[in-house]
Amino acid sequence: MALITCRDLTLSYDGNVVISQLSFQVNSGDYLCIVGENGSGKSTLLKAILSLKSPDRGEIRFHEGLKQEEIGYLPQQTEAQKDFPANVWEVVLSGCLNSKRLCPCYSKEDRARARANMEKLEIADLARACFRELSGGQQRRVLLARALCAAKRLLLLDEPFAGLDPVITHDLHGIVKELNDEGSTIIMVSHDLSGAIAHASHILHLQKGPLFFGTVSDYLQSSPGMRFLGEA
Amino acid sequence: MFELLREMLNYPFMARALVAGGLIALCASLLGVSLVLKRYSMIGDGLSHVSFGALAVATALNAAPLQVSIPVVVAAAFLMLRLSENSRIKGDALIALISTGSLAVGIMALSLTRGMNVDVYNFLFGSILAMGRGDVLVSVVLSAVVLVLYALFYSKIFAVTFDECFARATGIKVGAYNLLIALLTAVTVVLGMRLMGALLISSMIIFPALTSMRVFKSYKSVVLSSAALSVICFFVGIVISYAWATPVGASIVVVNILAFLVFFAAGHIKYR
Incomplete structure (x- = not known):
């Protein structure tokens, strides 16, 4: 079943069209990796899916009652985050806010959820640590834990491995894969094509417009896939 | 010391200033944490100048000061927020334009009707005598409203301050909360302006937050420390102003500067 469908999507960034006439769909349980060069509109597409950016033309539709919350x-x-006084617990817990309408405080379930996600990402012992003093890898884990608190059905990751060392990248790949196996739908923007091939179920390759959309095995056979892998 | 305090409280205007001013200091410091972290410090400063203009025009027209200036400043707050969100326009330059513009309009209004007199001085640098009985009531009620709204939306204000993009992406109405922060700031600035002065009220918003951030590393501890610090500096400042007959606004700011230096040193020693 389709969870998200994009039809004839045209997006621009600073007045330049970066994506035109893009159509694809994401099914429940998919693990879609969006790859492509810098400036090919990967992050812009993610922002459009999040309604942070409105499309010039075309539409993005949520199905199966998927809500932004x-x-x-x-x-x-x-x-702004780099000098912000906040500890890890406060940051992770703020991910639970999207399910609250008017209630001002966090419930017991919210706290349990935050704690469970912190344990999953092995940052439970950092709860009282100041966010800005953590290493890049630890910060990424904290923000991922926050995203997990917010993610009821769909998780969007924008270059989660940028600037991380190979060991942490490998760990995070494992965690994301695990989440996908547990039933979350994943959409990830990444430069790391080999990781995407190894873990994802679908690839969307952008290059000033869609170059390829389909399953991983088809991608490996396609000309953009072979060319991109050859370069990488 | 106790003699001095008892003597101070014997003056009704002093007691009024202590109650209303303490509450305003509390509101200002709470909002200040968000404003400083959102890089909106200039908005607080700009609003105080707009508030001066509105108050001066109201005085010139013999209109009720608070009832005129609160809506004007709230409108200015909305406008400034729009400007600073729109990155294509130079938001900081326009805020400077609006604030100096309203300062000039205010001074013109006063000098044409009443002449440049003690009013101008009091509006710019504040006066302990500014709080009438009715003003205290308005200040207490509005401060209570600000505090209740802040407490109700504390965690959402944190989320919007920490990461606007994430908050918006996950369905939180970021625009509405930014407006709420601007609205509460506008009310606080108008209320505090006559005690602190148009030129000094923004220090009440900015100092406690910046001071607390030298030492504390979690959001909650920074908020609590700012609140406590702001109220303490306010009371110490008022006592100093009474004991040495110095202007109240300036005295409070000087105490805030000292607190900042102490926290700055403490932060250096703690995190060396």
Whole structure:
């Protein structure tokens, strides 16, 4: 069953069209990896799916009653966070907020959920640590734990492995794969094509427009896939 | 010391200033944490100048000061927020334009009607006598509203301050909460301006947050420390102003500067 469908999508960034006439769909339980060169519109597409950006033309539709409040999102690091006084517990717990309408405080379930996600990502012992003093890998884990608190059905990851060493990248790949096996739908933007081939179920290769959309095994046979892998 | 305090409280205007000012200091410090972290410090400063203009025009027209300036400043807060969100326009330059513009309009209004007199001085640098009986009531009620709203939306304000993008992506109404912060700031600035002065009120918003961030590393501890620090500095400042007959606004800011230096040193020793 389709969870998200994009039809004839055209997106622009700073007035330049980066994606035109893109159509694809994501099914429940899929693990879609969006790959492509810098400036090919990967992050812009992710922002459009999150409704942070409105499409110039075309549409993105959620099905099966998927609501924005059920999406978890791991953004690229932003500037403001670097000197922000907040501890790990506060950051992770804030991921639970999207399910609250008016209630001002966190419930017992929220706290349990936050704690479970922190244990899953092996950061439970960092709960009282200051977020800005953590290493890049630890920060990524914290933000992923927050995304997991928010993600009821769909998880969007924007370059989760950028700037991380191979060991942590490998660990995080394992965690994301595990989540996918547990039933979460994953959409990930990544530069790491070999990782994507190894773990994802679908690939969307962008290059000023869609180059390829389909399953991994088909991608390996396709000309963009072979060319891109040859370069990498 | 106790003699001095008892003597101070014998003056009704002093007691009024202590109650209303303490509450305003509390509101200002809570909002200040968000404003500083969101890089909105300039908005607080700009609003105080707009508030001066509105108050001066109200005085010139013999209109009720608070009832005129609160809506004007709230409108200015919305406008400034829009400007700073729109990155294509130079938001900081426009805020400077609006704030100096309203300062000039205010001074013109006052000088044409009443002449440049003690009013201008009091509006710019604050006055302990500014709080009438009715003003205290308005200040207490509005401060209570600000505090209740802040407490109700504490965790959402944290989320919106920490990572606007994530909050928006996961379905939180970021625009509404930004407006709420601007609205509460506008009310606080108007209320505090006459005690602290248009030129000094923004220090009440910015100092406690920046001071607390030298030492504390979690959001909750920074918020609590700012609140406590702000109220303490306010009371110490008022006592100093009474004992040495110095202007109240400036005295409070000087105490805040000292607190900042102490926390700065403490932070250096703690995290060397």
